[in-house]
């Protein structure tokens with residue numbers, strides 16, 4: 001099954017570092033970020049999970065729950081979390097509180113097509129692939145709104161993931177899109193489906209640069 005933007009995120013049951021979950025039930029009325037990492041006790045992943053822990057207030061502010069996954073078991077996850085917190089403390093106080101899914105049988109990684117098909121170093125002793133660095137942003141209706149796939153060798157930029165969530169959440173609320181390198185607070189683009197007549201009411205300060213490119217400041221609460 002191919003998971004596309006607009007697909008329903010497959011539901012599953014799993015053991016996690018914070019207890020057993022049913023995925024859709026766990027998401028509830030929140031947004032969710034499901035992100036895979038190649039494996040426990042690996043360097044890039046250790047830096048990534050520390051960063052995600054430190055960004056907890058940014059996710060919470062946006063009503064986003066985060067959950068990690070790798071093809072390792074709970075015992076390893078728990079031991080590794082201690083390392084992540086210890087190493088992360090060199091950057092800033094770090095406390096991994098989000099759940100990490102135990103997926104040593106690769107059931108969920110397979111369901112979400114997360115397994116590495118190209119990096120021969122990203123395998124266990126039996127030659128079975130670990131996961132790549134996948135990100136799924138899922139909305140409260142359980143619809144997949146963003147997918148990212150990074151190789152094991154490259155740590156992700158969580159500023160970018162938060163930036164996309166801001167754009168998606170704003171686009172759900174207002175008839176707008178967001179331009180290149182946009183960040184929250186910058187001018188946005190009036191959605192092409194909005195006529196100039198409508199835009200005068202919706203976005204009184206909008207500017208027409210080209211008939212198809214109109215921007216506006218947007219006051220948000």
Ligand code: BEZ
Nearest residue numbers: 038042043044045122152
């Ligand atoms: C890492 O997290 O550092 C990593 C994991 C697997 C392959 C390469 C790098």
